[in-house]
Amino acid sequence: MSDSPSRLGLVALLTASTVSSMGSRVSVVAIPWLVLVTTGSPADMGLVVGATMIPYLAASVFGTPLADRLGLRATAITADTVSTITTAVIAASPRIGLPTILAMVAISGMIRGVGDRTKHVLLRPAAETAGVPIARVTAIYDGLDNGATLVGMPVGGLLIFWFGAQGAVWVDSVSYAASALIFATLVTAGSEPKQESKPAEPYLRALRAGARQLGSDRLLLSMLAMVFFANMVNQATTTVFIPLWVSDVLHSPAALGTILGAFAAGAVVGNLVFTALAVKLTRYVVFAVCLAISGAPRLFVLGSSHNLGVVLAVTFLCGLAMSAVNPILGATLYGRVPSDLQTRVFGLVAAVAYAGFPVGGLLAGWSVSGFGLTAPILVGGVVYLAATLLPLLRYRGMSLVPAEVREEEMTEGPAKP
Template sequence: MGSSRDKSGLVALLGADVVSTLGNWVSVIVLPWLVLVSTGSPAKMGLVAAAGQVPYLLSSLLAPPLADRFGLRRTSIMADLGSALSMAAIAAVPGIGYLPLLGLVGFAGALRGVGDRAKHVLLKPMAEAADVPIIRVTALYETLNRTTQMVGAPLGGLLIFWLGTRPAVLVDAVSFAACAALVGLLVRPPGPAAEPATERYLVALRGGARFLLGDQVLVAMMLSIFLVNVLTQSGTTVFIPLWVAEVLRSPAALGVVLGAFATGGVLGSLTFTVLAPRMPRYLTFAVGITVAGAPRLFALSSHSLALVLVVTFVSGLGISAVNPIFGAMLYERVPAGLQTRVFGLAGAVCSAGLPIGATLAGAVVTGLGLHTAVLLGGVLYLAVSLLPLRRIRVDQMAVK
């Protein structure tokens, strides 16, 4: 059994990730607002949001070999300290120009990308030291992540209201410093996990890509999540808001519908945390994707808010199992020495579906109309749901 110190290290690592995620979501609200009040330009608001997201994705993809060489724990600590300093600089300089602001936001985004990858890879050795099944840890991580996302955006708005914009940015800086302190003081990965790697950069990067692309199960799951993110983002950012505007004509209903999905996701994650060790991994993953996607879009063909809320809630329950299972199978199928770079590549590919989804949805609705676009999206989502099953035999689905 893991010692109390080992368990406290795992709790501290999960807590650090929660604090980091909370800081990220506060940034998503506070920084564009800072740009709006200082420049009055909606276009510049969009650019400052992209300035954090694009470096984050690129860093997740390209920086993991550097994290392996530097050491995962040290990478996590330094990335959070760098993010804290970047946010503190923005808060401390009232007349900071727009370009320096973009540079600091991009720098912090790049640091968070590699820092998050380091924390994720540290979860397995810390879970093993604490004697906690990794599937339960990934399910708990998903629960905490979803809950933090629900809290982070409203908290950003409240901080602006209570403190003002620049003090809210300073609170964001403090959150990253607290994250670094948690990892620095309490997280001590055992054995090989604490030792830096020595491979050359390009060799390490190619090795991770080669391993991931050679695993048929992981590739099928990764592509499924990428396509699911494309279609889910289409629904969240375009289809559902337009349906609410055309059918219900009430902005309040938009929050209710999106809240039903988030609530289902949190409750599903809590339930899956308890049941996960006894459930077949791959089959549960495929069923979760099926439940989470097509029904939610097909329901938009009706004019019933009650039906949409029920289906959306159930879809949230379904999606709650997808990320934890993919994460657990990555931990179990990828050798420890390759995990940082494989996780980075897989995360970048999956996340790339988010900006693509919103862009495609807008174009399709413009060309075909909302009703046709929603039906087409539902059919595509149903086809995507079958992707994980196409090339894998049924007896491979019960991987535990």
């Protein structure tokens, strides 16, 4: 038990992140519902999503150099504290209007765009202090996040039923407060990545340094392009294809939550398996193949089957495969990006990856309006498969050698031109 204190920081970091993620999933359900019952407008629900995601993505890029100056731990605590206040304002205002909601979710989204990146970067020093391989830690981190999704959204629905939408938002506020408290008391100041002592860079130079680092690494750019296309098609599947398939084929909204829950359940089970096998697998080939399996099969089955049981089974297996993707990308980022640039590079990676979400939703809506449901679903499956498997041809040598033999190629720095 002598190593217990060394693992306390890692456990505290994972706990704080999970607590705030759980509350956020409740808000994903509760705040749009609050907007709907307040304004009666589905379009206003879309405005709230945009008001959250646009500042989140912008801050992930432009706020990270400031986080490096302030300190990662201090930024994480500040982000959770500000989010506590913004969500409390929403929860505590009985006659709240749409402008106030938009302002609060925009502030919260902006501050979380920076705070989430700092928590991610802090994982590596916490893992090193605890003596746990970073691949295993990223698998645990992703598994806890998937678990928060699996549990948080249904709980959000129950809380709305019991206490109303604003009562449910209180849970999010309390979760951010708890996360800030855990960070302040249990994640020590020594948890920051070790960096050489040097004067702070000017803001624009710091921003450019992160962009240059990512732009020079062809392997990371290849993985990021794959994730962008995967997120684009996955968002189209979740927000357009699956709801329309459920409406057209099953004529019952009850199946919608079941299908989405099957994917999340598969991801949670897969994380348990991947956590055990993370240090034994060949990273790049597992990343590419699992990413392909996580999306294309469920699109093909949606486009060719009317059997709910088949769709649920394939969706569960897709979730199982998806569980390997984020941990491998995370471990590769930690290994290939210098510690003093990680906050900025991680922010750029998140912004590019998440940019696929709005693109996918828009393209899906337009394509279904013009060509019906089946053709866009099948085309989406083909695009997903091509975008995730074609890059294997370029890195096929790396993908065929065990991870422990080729670890240096995945961790020591950018691929040479």
